[in-house]
Amino acid sequence: MKLSSSLPILTLTCLQFNGGLAWTSPTSDSALSRRQTFEKAASAILTGAAFTNTVLASPQPAFAESVPSAKELSKLQKGHARVRYLLENWDDITEICGKGVMSDLERKQVIRTEGGGGGFCEKSPLKVQDYLGYKSTEDPLFKADKLMLKAAPLVDPDKFEDYLDVVEKYREKADQGSMMAYTSSWGEANPGGGKEVIDEYLERTKDEVEKTEPLLRAILEYLNLEVLPPSKAI
Numbered sequence: 001m002k003l004s005s006s007l008p009i010l011t012l013t014c015l016q017f018n019g020g021l022a023w024t025s026p027t028s029d030s031a032l033s034r035r036q037t038f039e040k041a042a043s044a045i046l047t048g049a050a051f052t053n054t055v056l057a058s059p060q061p062a063f064a065e066s067v068p069s070a071k072e073l074s075k076l077q078k079g080h081a082r083v084r085y086l087l088e089n090w091d092d093i094t095e096i097c098g099k100g101v102m103s104d105l106e107r108k109q110v111i112r113t114e115g116g117g118g119g120f121c122e123k124s125p126l127k128v129q130d131y132l133g134y135k136s137t138e139d140p141l142f143k144a145d146k147l148m149l150k151a152a153p154l155v156d157p158d159k160f161e162d163y164l165d166v167v168e169k170y171r172e173k174a175d176q177g178s179m180m181a182y183t184s185s186w187g188e189a190n191p192g193g194g195k196e197v198i199d200e201y202l203e204r205t206k207d208e209v210e211k212t213e214p215l216l217r218a219i220l221e222y223l224n225l226e227v228l229p230p231s232k233a234i
């Protein structure tokens with residue numbers, strides 16, 4: 001299922017912990033409350049993990065069922081491979097040349113530059129969201145932070161808090177990358193916009209994605225998951 005990008009992106013992330021669900025938003029106005037919610041969820045996970053580790057003779061079925069399967073965890077591996085592929089093929093993915101027909105929406109969201117043979121090239125910043133999990137529920141990184149939190153009990157207890165800190169940093173960077181991509185896509189359509197505006201925000205987008213990749217890699221290491229070669233496959 002594709003998610004529309006014609007309106008400002010508002011990503012709702014569900015944090016699941018012992019007592020229930022908490023919803024947060026990446027908007028700057030709610031940054032503080034979002035951080036507090038994350039810390040509460042992390043605290044709940046820490047308490048649950050500690051309790052489970054001290055009652056080994058009576059494992060809790062609900063806790064065991066909450067730990068993600070190997071198949072679910074493979075989404076993080078595939079998602080990381082796709083982010084690496086995006087960075088290694090950035091220009092090819094974020095720019096399309098020689099396309100014959102554009103929709104009205106595309107005309108507003110792309111910047112034309114001169115191409116070979118008298119044609120034109122289109123900057124396509126929203127492609128970045130495809131690789132970060134913000135466009136489709138089928139993407140491996142769709143709501144990845146929720147999966148990362150579920151996987152927290154699998155982490156070495158001595159590294160637990162460091163892991164949760166990396167997860168929060170990942171979420172922040174991924175959100176920023178998605179928002180920068182959206183801003184870049186409207187750089188020409190907005191008043192005072194133009195090629196320079198799109199290029200500037202697209203460069204900022206790449207910077208956020210470059211910071212996201214090592215955080216994803218670190219999460220794989222915490223979970224003892226193999227780092228896969230770059231790939232665009234879902």
